[in-house]
């Protein structure tokens with residue numbers, strides 16, 4: 001199965017070449033890696049290119065609202081135990097970016113592919129994956145994204161006939177509902193800290209009951225499936241009941257959850273949990289996230305939180321008070337232009353931390369924190385915020401474009 | 413109200429709290445506490461009865477299917493109608509606003525009966541979704557500064573004779589009828605398409621609800637510097653292309 005057993009058609013080769021040329025031009029023009037533009041050009045020359053490029057690979061797709069980039073990295077590390085992997089490691093997760101990433105992996109055996117939620121069903125149709133890992137679904141980018149439940153519905157329909165083994169988080173009712181139409185599902189009790197999108201039964205609209213870790217609908221009987229894998233504290237429990245320790249450089253419960261799903265997915269490719277989990281330790285930072293950089297004599301830990309569920313997970317991993325916290329929020333196109341999601345985040349969790357507020361929408365955040373009864377300081381920019389904080393570790397939490405701004409400024 | 417305790421009811425957070433509108437409850441609660449009022453906030457899930465003894469009821473926006481489910485359950489429950497008959501104040505946003513009217517179009521494309529608490533009827537708009545910053549002048553009878561908010565809806569709401577427009581638009585689509593109106597209200601029931609959430613950008617509306625509930629003409633001032641800074645910024649932004 002390994003290697004390039006089926007050569008590409010001349011048209012596909014031309015498409016790959018055209019895509020690489022476009023990417024090179026884009027890079028030379030100083031516009032980033034050029035992977036998306038390259039993929040777009042290539043797909044125009046050969047619309048079936050994605051399917052062709054994936055033809056010689058064992059592919060696993062990863063999708064979720066939060067954690068897909070990190071999980072893709074963890075799973076790619078795990079599968080490298082068995083052979084070369086190609087992956088869209090930089091998070092270009094729509095068809096053009098995926099095409100571009102796969103075009104660079106002629107010698108790979110596995111494709112580990114992060115897919116934007118809206119494109120999952122389509123990409124799954126194109127690349128005939130061997131496995132699909134589904135982590136969580138929650139509200140994100142309100143002013144333009146499809147409604148969360150509609151997205152689950154879209155997955156449910158699009159994946160119902162898939163031949164892939166679906167590895168799904170049984171603790172997320174929306175994920176469970178989306179995946180339960182699939183013929184083969186491996187359920188993982190991967191946890192779910194954010195529950196506000198999961199009070200309404202996705203099947204019938206009844207009120208979901210959530211006694212401790214269980215959940216069920218009293219109206220229609222839709223309920224949490226029995227998991228075969230589970231995250232339990234710092235361990236992954238495999239289907240034989242064996243507990244394997246999770247050791248990660250990445251912080252937080254959410255990343256343990258990502259590791260648990262990755263271990264279950266790796267097992268579908270014959271990688272033992274022990275081997276998979278040991279390899280995951282190598283992942284240190286993911287596209288700058290979790291990185292610690294020294295800036296103006298302080299150590300800034302850079303944390304990305306794009307939506308309420310992401311902020312909640314981030315609050316649970318930061319160092320306690322009196323560690324200072326810098327919060328940065330923008331509302332540009334890629335963030336969604338509506339900031340009302342700030343009110344779904346429980347900022348009272350930051351009580352006791354010195355808080356510094358920056359970003360395009362610092363005033364929205366200021367009102368939010370005022371109403372939460374917190375002390376905070378609004379700063380003109382990151383430099384002012386960093387200088388205002390005492391020397392030492394600073395937790396820096398930013399949403400998407402604010403995070404990119406921050407990386408550029410602090411030289412990460 | 414005879415004593416200084418105030419009952420704030422947040423209606424159906426399991427169905428109608430998608431667009432940060434629980435911020436309205438947070439702002440009202442905060443501003444009441446800043447005036448040293450005793451506040452109890454009651455969050456009522458859609459499988460629980462609506463208490464009829466509340467002073468202020470808040471209803472948020474939501475997606476199409478939850479909106480239908482909320483309307484069905486509120487009609488069956490009847491508690492909100494009884495509360496309004498007892499003189500309670502209701503403030504509603506977007507999907508919640510439509511539910512308070514006589515009728516709206518549900519997720520199945522069919523007319524769905526509302527609660528009839530506000531003399532409005534809503535239909536689905538034909539054009540593009542209304543998304544963006546809004547600026548409007550609130551009915552001068554209410555004595556409030558300009559309304560700033562963020563809209564994100566496809567509804568068109570027609571106002572009947574026993575309700576008045578909440579505001580007149582300077583920028584934005586509001587009720588979507590093309591007549592320049594935004595929101596609607598009568599003596600005790602208010603509706604708007606404004607998110608943001610609307611109270612965070614217009615804390616004077618939160619104060620208005622408190623004054624109506626307490627039956628007073630004025631409240632002690634609170635520090636509004638961040639609200640005012642945000643208002644200035646968003647009012648300027650509304651006039652500029654996105």
Ligand SMILES: [Zn+2]
Nearest residue numbers: 201204217220
């Ligand atoms: Zn149900």
